[in-house]
Amino acid sequence: MASKSVARRLVTFILILLLSILILGMYFNPFRARRDEQSILRVKNSDGSGVQVRSCTVHKCFEISLCSLSIRDRVGVYVYDEMTFVDSHGNALNVPYSLEYKEMLQAVKSSPYYQVNFSKACLFIPPIDTLSQLRINTSDVSRILASIPGWEDGSNHLIVNMIPGSSPDFNTTIDIAYGKAILAGGGFSERSYRRDFDVSIPVYNGITRRAYTETSTTTFRKQYLTIFRSPYHLPELIEILEKLSHEEQVMSLHSCSKGLLSDDQPSILHQCFGSEVVDYPAILMQSRYCLIVQELRYGSHQLLDALMTGCIPVIVTDGYVLPFSEVLDWSRASIRVHSHDLSKLFTTILSRISTEHETELRDQGLFLWEKYFSSMGRIIITALDIINDRIFPHHAKTYETWNNNPADVMSASKFQYNYLKLPLPAPDVSQGFTAVILTYDRVDMLYQVIRGIAKAPSLAKILIIWNNLDKSPPPSTEWPIIGKPVELIQSKENKLSNRFYPYPQITTDCVLSIDDDIIMLTPDELEFGYTVWTEYPDHLVGFPGRVHFWSHTENTWKYNSEWTNNISIVLTGAAFYHKFYNHLYTHHLPKSMKDWVDKNMNCEDIAMNFVISNYTGKAPIKVTPRKKFKCADCSPVGSLWSDPNHFLERHECLKVFTNIYGNMPLKSVQFRADPVLYKDDVSTVPKKFSDMGSM
Numbered sequence: 062m063a064s065k066s067v068a069r070r071l072v073t074f075i076l077i078l079l080l081s082i083l084i085l086g087m088y089f090n091p092f093r094a095r096r097d098e099q100s101i102l103r104v105k106n107s108d109g110s111g112v113q114v115r116s117c118t119v120h121k122c123f124e125i126s127l128c129s130l131s132i133r134d135r136v137g138v139y140v141y142d143e144m145t146f147v148d149s150h151g152n153a154l155n156v157p158y159s160l161e162y163k164e165m166l167q168a169v170k171s172s173p174y175y176q177v178n179f180s181k182a183c184l185f186i187p188p189i190d191t192l193s194q195l196r197i198n199t200s201d202v203s204r205i206l207a208s209i210p211g212w213e214d215g216s217n218h219l220i221v222n223m224i225p226g227s228s229p230d231f232n233t234t235i236d237i238a239y240g241k242a243i244l245a246g247g248g249f250s251e252r253s254y255r256r257d258f259d260v261s262i263p264v265y266n267g268i269t270r271r272a273y274t275e276t277s278t279t280t281f282r283k284q285y286l287t288i289f290r291s292p293y294h295l296p297e298l299i300e301i302l303e304k305l306s307h308e309e310q311v312m313s314l315h316s317c318s319k320g321l322l323s324d325d326q327p328s329i330l331h332q333c334f335g336s337e338v339v340d341y342p343a344i345l346m347q348s349r350y351c352l353i354v355q356e357l358r359y360g361s362h363q364l365l366d367a368l369m370t371g372c373i374p375v376i377v378t379d380g381y382v383l384p385f386s387e388v389l390d391w392s393r394a395s396i397r398v399h400s401h402d403l404s405k406l407f408t409t410i411l412s413r414i415s416t417e418h419e420t421e422l423r424d425q426g427l428f429l430w431e432k433y434f435s436s437m438g439r440i441i442i443t444a445l446d447i448i449n450d451r452i453f454p455h456h457a458k459t460y461e462t463w464n465n466n467p468a469d470v471m472s473a474s475k476f477q478y479n480y481l482k483l484p485l486p487a488p489d490v491s492q493g494f495t496a497v498i499l500t501y502d503r504v505d506m507l508y509q510v511i512r513g514i515a516k517a518p519s520l521a522k523i524l525i526i527w528n529n530l531d532k533s534p535p536p537s538t539e540w541p542i543i544g545k546p547v548e549l550i551q552s553k554e555n556k557l558s559n560r561f562y563p564y565p566q567i568t569t570d571c572v573l574s575i576d577d578d579i580i581m582l583t584p585d586e587l588e589f590g591y592t593v594w595t596e597y598p599d600h601l602v603g604f605p606g607r608v609h610f611w612s613h614t615e616n617t618w619k620y621n622s623e624w625t626n627n628i629s630i631v632l633t634g635a636a637f638y639h640k641f642y643n644h645l646y647t648h649h650l651p652k653s654m655k656d657w658v659d660k661n662m663n664c665e666d667i668a669m670n671f672v673i674s675n676y677t678g679k680a681p682i683k684v685t686p687r688k689k690f691k692c693a694d695c696s697p698v699g700s701l702w703s704d705p706n707h708f709l710e711r712h713e714c715l716k717v718f719t720n721i722y723g724n725m726p727l728k729s730v731q732f733r734a735d736p737v738l739y740k741d742d743v744s745t746v747p748k749k750f751s752d753m754g755s756m
């Protein structure tokens with residue numbers, strides 16, 4: 062019996078082993094894996110002429126190791142000498158370089174990226190002008206590229222193309238076999254763009270650029286909106302554009318029909334308004350907004366033409382990957398409208414843009430044009446900068462360096478910021494938080510707050526913002542000794558917005574904003590609040606909760622501090638948030654909004670709620686049940702709450718801020734975070750946070 066049992070077990074084991082081998086063979090067959098990889102990675106172009114590798118990343122299709130041979134922490138770029146090729150019939154094939162391509166190559170050769178030694182370079186620009194697909198034979202170019210020494214399926218090569226596709230398909234990428242080459246393309250859709258590998262570039266119009274430099278830039282903007290109409294617009298948009306063109310202060314331009322232009326009037330510099338021939342750059346300079354609508358291709362030179370002349374682009378091209386959008390924040394220089402919302406352009410979009418916001422958009426657009434788009438040289442160097450940042454991310458430029466105009470804000474070299482990308486990874490909890498206290502004159506109360514915060518284990522530093530210009534802060538010998546760094550900053554103006562300035566002394570990701578009279582929070586409450594923030598680092602997390610609501614009787618937004626089941630505001634008198642929001646508040650909040658806060662000495666906390674909710678689309682998080690935070694024993698002198706008009710101004714600021722933003726960004730939520738065992742009937746021993754204040 063024992064021998065039969067052993068035999069059965071042996072047979073069972075063998076069967077299981079054979080079955081496992083069969084299954085493993087099905088899933089790990091090297092030939093099958095290779096075949097599947099090819100089918101996933103390689104896609105033929107529409108005309109069957111070329112093949113591109115669709116799943117490329119810098120680590121898959123780029124030999125980063127070659128860059129170690131180049132200049133330290135910089136991509137070495139080699140430019141092939143101009144060559145003469147033959148076509149498939151053996152005839153000489155010589156497509157001369159365009160003026161733009163020559164300018165591009167000269168910029169590369171004059172840049173720090175240029176490498177004259179082929180063996181020391183890690184990025185190569187082929188000797189073929191591919192800027193416009195209209196000038197080349199795609200099958201010949203594909204064959205020529207494959208014959209270039211060192212091509213190796215395009216790995217580590219850069220193809221630059223601004224006008225892709227041809228009739229009737231008008232593909233969004235050039236129809237050549239560029240394989241593993243990086244494509245700097247001017248017409249990417251979200252489907253054709255290989256994110257973090259390709260580079261989206263603009264369509265540059267050198268003729269308009271040269272004509273504009275010869276034109277006076279002093280003008281009065283009298284047109285509200287300029288529309289570029291074309292028979293090549295998508296059918297569903299033509300009817301909407303026709304209706305918009307009948308609005309007041311709208312200039313609806315179209316290409317002039319044959320016979321209207323004289324020989325000395327280039328069609329690209331002249332458009333027609335009805336039967337009237339008008340100067341194209343001059344009209345742009347007179348326009349406040351320019352409607353950029355997709356035609357046969359996604360990319361259009363009208364986008365750069367608008368930026369160049371100070372006309373704010375209103376972009377209606379669904380799925381278009383905007384130029385250099387990997388690093389440039391286009392929301393600061395343009396307005397993007399989904400095609401389904403185009404009919405609402407006047408009623409709910411443009412009409413809500415304040416004069417201040419319009420000026421900010423125009424100024425930012427002119428800055429982007431001058432820095433990144435004003436020449437072929439600047440365009441190619443910007444593309445190389447982006448590629449270089451990918452390969453050497455430890456030297457990558459910050460969001461501020463890319464997007465902030467040094468003439469408007471302090472130099473990015475003085476204050477470095479971290480750009481917050483959502484969703485955030487879990488922060489380093491060991492960093493702790495920096496407590497920022499804005500104070501004016503209540504020194505004794507301030508000392509109590511400092512001593513109370515110091516008991517929180519995760520406190521890293523306390524930063525005191527002294528807002529009193531008439532009285533000096535106490536000498537350092539009188540400050541409490543707490544065993545943690547305490548730094549003092551004397552403000553230059555008495556402004557509430559000083560509490561949200563991105564001070565370089567804030568070295569932690571997390572900021573605790575706390576008033577100088579919040580003495581009732583326990584160390585457990587502070588530590589629990591910080592713990593919740595580490596789980597939700599893109600939220601505003603704090604203790605005093607409030608709510609906004611719509612008053613149907615008064616037809617306006619109202620502010621409520623009573624107990625409700627909803628919260629939509631967490632007051633920054635005691636709240637944790639990511640330090641990036643200090644940057645948003647200081648440099649991106651509309652000037653009129655900051656001026657209102659500082660003039661009325663109120664609502665800076667609501668303004669910060671607007672900033673965060675508008676950026677994330679998320680509601681704040683209230684922690685612990687405590688609701689009352691006003692110090693009963695504190696003197697009302699110096700307290701904003703002692704002003705009887707304070708609460709009325711809270712209503713007013715909601716109304717003002719909503720008008721400035723053009724919408725109500727605050728989000729309501731029925732949620733509160735409490736410690737897990739807070740109300741459980743157990744001893745305090747297993748409770749991590751046992752000292753929680755009552756309501």
